[in-house]
Amino acid sequence: MVKQTNEEKKLKQISERIALKTFDEPTETHEFSDTYNKRKEELLKKVKKSSKKTKKYSTKKLFLAAAAALFIIPSTVYAANELYQWIVKQNDYKVTLSVDNQSTNETNNNYYKLKLDYLPDDMVPDKNADDKYSYKDNLSKGGLSFLLWKVQTSADFDVLYSEDTQEATFNNHRTLIVNKTSLKNEGFTKEVFVLFEKEGYVLQAYVGNDVPEEDLTNILSHLSLKESSKEEASTTVDFNDYKERLNEPGIVTPEVEGLPANSSNIHHIGDTVSINIPNDPEFKTKINYTINSVEVFDSIHDYQTEKFQDFSLEILKENQLVNKEGQLLPFNQRIISRGNGETTIDKVESTQQMTPKFVFVTAEIENPSNQPISDLMLQNAPQLLENKDGNWFPVSENKEVTAYTGEVDYLDAHGEGSHFYHLPTISAKEKLTIHYGFFVDQDQLSKLFLPVFYYDNFLNLNQPNLNFYDIRQ
Template identity: 25%
Template sequence: MQYENLKYDFPKMPEEMRDMIEREVEKQVKVKQQGRKRRFAFGKIAAASAAAVMLCGTTVFAGVRIYEMRQEKIGEHGVSVDITAQENAKEENPVIPNVKMEIGYLPEGMVETEQGKYSFSDALNKGGISMVFYRMNTGDDKFEVQHGDVLSSEEFTANGHSGVYLEYPNLYQDDISFNQRIYVEFTDVHYVMEMYAASDVSKEEALKIAENVKLVPTEDANGDGVVTAQNWSSYEESMKESGEGEGCKTITSVAKEEMKNTHSVGESFPANEEGLTVKVSDVKIADDFSLLDASLLDEDFRKETDGNGKLRPAVISYVKAGDMDALSQEVKSREVPQKLVYATVEYTNTGKEEMKDVLFLGDMVPIYEAEGQMQIVTEEMPKETDEWEMAVNRGMSAFREMVYYDVHGGERHNNYIESIKPGETATVHMAWVVTEEELGNMYLSFDTTGGCEFTETSLKLGYVDIRQQ
């Protein structure tokens, strides 16, 4: 887990929306730059008055501001953001159109990577901005969010829309983190935009981008560029469930018996029901990247090595999180040696039909045995006497997904095998960076849904034991 994930987590949202932003809150050295590829299509919208009235609802009146987004300070470093409305303007169940987004300004060098996601061309998928939208189906004035650990905030107005800018601490100036957030109301169409801006985007540029966003009503529900938004009622319900401990449970501990389907290096086992098998045929440990194809390594890999090409130690920072009355602060830090884990993985088609665009994914899962339980432990936990609340690994060993693979395919030239004919085997070399402390507890999961938790699928598929003595 990384610092930029810890305090500024994105809200719970549908999978489609999470796909638009989830990888930005990580450094992106994961290399799996996949997801749905979408492009904006800014078509011409009919300008007839009657159609505009039908699409836009009834909450915009020339020269009169009946809705306004504002901030209210809570404690020393807390902020509440809400939308206020004139009493006679409130709507309980507004008619909400589908909308397309138009962006009137982007900084020089910033390009679209996916719908709602933009980053600089020399740092693709490592920062920039990401946007999510909410449909205010219970009324615009029902919008309210609260944030702690706020370094600074301010209200602004642009093109008839009001908004609030929030800045959070950036403890590590050398790292890109999403330490800015901007909210803008579009009450004419009953939407709210939440924009995440990374530290490689200046405050001035972030505000200029937000100020030049337009939402254009459209009768098209599923076309390119149509904004994917979450109903505000759904968001509130998910937050309520989260606060009550309900909803989706993450399982990180199971009885040892449930891991009986664990595999050894050299053992083949089914990867799906269509006849695909997987086998880890070899595992190597190294303290540099000499096993990897240098042409596939980017600047993030180079930053992990010293002048002699050896892996640098990971810096573990122990952080006390901020709240409504305090900012986040680093309590202490330490260095831990890192190692490269390099695996040769064989995928064999034992079926009778050719397999095309075969998705592959390997997660490094640290599993410890304690009192008959198998426990996934991805980070240190504080003792009652500790001042810190979270341990943040700032090295490449923070990532559990493969950070390297040498087979590429599919539409986005990422982790897909283009074709495996009956009886054929495709070999993929995968690599992870781990801390030296984890070498004795390493298991591999080839569950393509990903995630560092026990699931019915991952347990049925089975983990591969690659622990080093």
């Protein structure tokens, strides 16, 4: 797990505001669930998704990646038909690009849709994300993801962890390609910026490590923006709006408040916890929740594949942490000293032998009311906590590869598709037994705590409505 800096947290908050503002506009066409509030809640969850899922990308999540675009120092200057000034500089591992509108004319207010006149035969649009394209044998991973920036006056972009750059012209559009350095093959290893001068936009592209140079060249050579209706336009961020929000006062990152070791909100296996259902707006509906047992296994052979989250198994397979028989495999785990991406880059600090484990939980949910309970989501994702001066705080780990996803990886009574964590309706007076589980590294077993149906953030671990089970092994 990578600990966020204060700057990253601030940028994340700004990105969330921009995403929600975009979401609230009446032209929003994405369908996340049946009601507006649930759609907004799910969008927030997508925007807030942890960076540890490096293999899963969506257009909304690119707001976070794009939030690295900040203030620069001018260097070599190029004039693009005297309308936009194009400035590029590399300083250590940071590449900075500034695009400055030199025209006194206002930019047009037309809407545009990104058009790709060339795609490799085996590359297809992603059904679940705007302006995302991936190869058929590597769907939803790698490939290319695009984000369109409207540049009314000027826009400043930084790319950290940069290795080198290439400047070129594709289809009469000035282009900057930034190759990124990394200790391992991550999802995106290049960032590309394409200036659409006439339209007043910069296209930012994230390029996966599975995209050959020939394919990238052909795609960039056939990019264009076509006028469209507001409803059909590509997802766009106005850079001026972004900068205004960046400078808004009152955006603060609160310090994490620890959980006292003697808190009455810490429970143990066998305890029953009575809680209000979080998604009940009046907090009148209660459930009784009991963890009956916690088991640890070295294999998932006896568990049905369809009851696991797809991405969880993908991470295990991609990192060679499981074999075809379902046996979890030991591996050499590298501990990383994180650089700042500007003057320093990530380096290997040490290596240790590690074994993945599958933690299997058996629990019971009782509905004591006379009414059925539906729309209950299992949000009991495991938390790694460590004791500091008598209080429990989140653990900061810099592991290059880990089995820990920070999610519930297995759920027997799960919902379908994006509603994986949706539990069955619990009838009045019914007791429902559920089984769920998650992957961790062996050395994380001694740090495991489970929250109880808690849907908010974990900045304050000592909140009255936040209960934990201590399931350390």
